[in-house]
Amino acid sequence: MAMDMARLDDHLDTIVAQQDEHQHGQGEFSQHCDVAFLDSRGEVQDESGGNGAGEFSECLDFVTEGDVLDFDAAVGECGESGISGEGAGREEDEGRDLENLELEEFGELLEEGGGGGEREGGSGGCGVSEVNSVLVNEVGEEEALLLAEAAKGGDGVSVSDSGECSSGERKESSQGKGGGKAGGAATGVKKKAKVDWTPELHRRFVHAVEQLGVEKAFPSRILELMGVQCLTRHNIASHLQKYRSHRRHLAAREAEAASWTHRRTFTHAPWARTSRRDGLPYLVPLHSAHTPHIQPRPSMMPTLQPQPLHPQPLTTPLKVWGYPTVDHSNVHMWQQPQVAPPSFWQAPDGSYWQHPAASYGAPYPHPMRVPTIAPSPMVAPGFPDDSMSYYSDFDAMYLCNQTYDSDIGRAAGVAACSKPPETHLSKEVLDAAIGEALANPWTPPPLGLKPPSMEGVIAELQRQGINTVPPSTC
DNA sequence: CTTTCAATAT
DNA sequence: GATATTGAAA
Numbered sequence: 001m002a003m004d005m006a007r008l009d010d011h012l013d014t015i016v017a018q019q020d021e022h023q024h025g026q027g028e029f030s031q032h033c034d035v036a037f038l039d040s041r042g043e044v045q046d047e048s049g050g051n052g053a054g055e056f057s058e059c060l061d062f063v064t065e066g067d068v069l070d071f072d073a074a075v076g077e078c079g080e081s082g083i084s085g086e087g088a089g090r091e092e093d094e095g096r097d098l099e100n101l102e103l104e105e106f107g108e109l110l111e112e113g114g115g116g117g118e119r120e121g122g123s124g125g126c127g128v129s130e131v132n133s134v135l136v137n138e139v140g141e142e143e144a145l146l147l148a149e150a151a152k153g154g155d156g157v158s159v160s161d162s163g164e165c166s167s168g169e170r171k172e173s174s175q176g177k178g179g180g181k182a183g184g185a186a187t188g189v190k191k192k193a194k195v196d197w198t199p200e201l202h203r204r205f206v207h208a209v210e211q212l213g214v215e216k217a218f219p220s221r222i223l224e225l226m227g228v229q230c231l232t233r234h235n236i237a238s239h240l241q242k243y244r245s246h247r248r249h250l251a252a253r254e255a256e257a258a259s260w261t262h263r264r265t266f267t268h269a270p271w272a273r274t275s276r277r278d279g280l281p282y283l284v285p286l287h288s289a290h291t292p293h294i295q296p297r298p299s300m301m302p303t304l305q306p307q308p309l310h311p312q313p314l315t316t317p318l319k320v321w322g323y324p325t326v327d328h329s330n331v332h333m334w335q336q337p338q339v340a341p342p343s344f345w346q347a348p349d350g351s352y353w354q355h356p357a358a359s360y361g362a363p364y365p366h367p368m369r370v371p372t373i374a375p376s377p378m379v380a381p382g383f384p385d386d387s388m389s390y391y392s393d394f395d396a397m398y399l400c401n402q403t404y405d406s407d408i409g410r411a412a413g414v415a416a417c418s419k420p421p422e423t424h425l426s427k428e429v430l431d432a433a434i435g436e437a438l439a440n441p442w443t444p445p446p447l448g449l450k451p452p453s454m455e456g457v458i459a460e461l462q463r464q465g466i467n468t469v470p471p472s473t474c
Numbered sequence: 475c476t477t478t479c480a481a482t483a484t
Numbered sequence: 485g486a487t488a489t490t491g492a493a494a
Contacts (some may be wrong), residue, residue: 159491194484218477237477238488242480 204228204240213249243393 086238197205208225209217219236226236 197487220476233476234489237479238490240477242487379483 195231195239201226201228202229202239205236205243209240209243214244214319 195201204226205222206221211225212218212221217240219233219240222236223231223233223239
């Protein structure tokens with residue numbers, strides 16, 4: 001069996017590769033379009049005709065116009081795409097009875113979903129896909145987006161506004177948990193789809209966590225609040241685990257930064273040493289139980305405009321992995337200054353304009369991702385090409401998408417995310433920089449700030465009644 | 475049964 | 485290496 005599956009995988013790869021060759025021999029869109037299209041019988045369609053130009057919208061058109069939709073409707077809501085995909089692959093290779101297989105597996109999923117609280121593949125749940133980049137989606141404006149999102153290289157589940165799901169996914173290994181059920185040996189190889197936590201999914205997740213409170217955010221409740229039907233408690237739990245882990249990580253960093261700042265302030269700032277009789281510096285508390293704002297190294301300035309141009313939603317969306325109840329709009333980039341600016345918002349070479357998410361053309365099919373105004377050449381409302389980099393660029397990712405997502409001002413959010421960062425040193429940023437300079441008087445000022453002249457400093461000190469300058473400790 | 479955590483897979 | 489899944493323990 002294992003050998004068979006390996007052979008199947010290879011065969012599927014070949015099929016997809018051939019498909020790719022036929023359709024998009026050149027052009028940057030090939031990677032976004034190299035999906036295996038299925039007709040209503042789950043057969044891989046040959047589309048040797050157009051699309052050579054590599055216009056992604058054409059790819060989308062092709063997909064949405066295909067018979068695949070019929071098949072989707074036949075199987076059920078939320079596109080049991082993966083199932084079909086898997087079936088298709090096997091059909092191609094082994095000539096097995098596809099429809100029986102589909103029914104078996106779909107029934108299996110229903111059985112799983114129906115039993116307990118788990119919704120794995122259950123009521124309208126999303127199927128799993130085990131064929132390379134098979135995309136099956138429902139008709140609708142959103143589908144272009146979902147397709148694009150799935151096709152951009154990301155595997156797994158996408159979610160629409162209504163909580164319905166679609167999935168497009170790469171092959172899975174042939175190992176599964178437990179044993180097959182209704183399908184017997186034939187379906188013993190089924191394994192859950194790997195959920196692709198798209199920004200939208202994460203946004204929902206975070207929103208749910210916010211509503212529940214971090215401490216009370218249990219997977220089952222989160223799942224309810226998210227209203228996403230394709231996720232299981234296990235998915236949520238897994239994500240929650242990572243989420244919490246990340247929060248702990250951030251908390252640790254915050255504590256470290258705080259202690260570092262405290263030490264620096266305490267030991268180096270003259271005003272801090274001399275301003276109080278008890279010897280304790282006048283420090284603005286960096287932390288409180290409920291306002292863990294972090295200002296570790298303001299000298300490493302945020303490169304994005306920290307203040308949204310529009311009000312935040314009532315439930316402040318999370319922009320980073322941690323602290324869902326805290327608005328980090330001013331500081332979140334500071335927490336991970338090593339994270340590069342979201343280059344995917346800026347496309348100096350124009351490459352991101354060719355990204356599927358930016359290539360729908362008007363009218364934009366999805367309100368969540370698409371600005372209501374035409375983006376400037378510096379604004380690419382897209383995603384990292386590599387979907388797996390969501391979490392590496394997480395902060396930047398969610399900064400943009402969260403802001404962007406607001407009903408209040410999508411365009412403003414985009415603008416805030418995309419403007420050249422250097423031009424947006426806000427008051428807060430400057431204040432923070434000044435604060436850092438005050439706290440660390442012997443360290444070089446941040447770039448762009450000229451150190452005061454010695455004469456000026458002495459004059460100022462004398463004006464304040466300080467006539468002796470302590471020796472530098474650096 | 476649910477949640478959490480660690481191991482494992484991709 | 486990062487992220488998701490799985491399975492066992494609590």
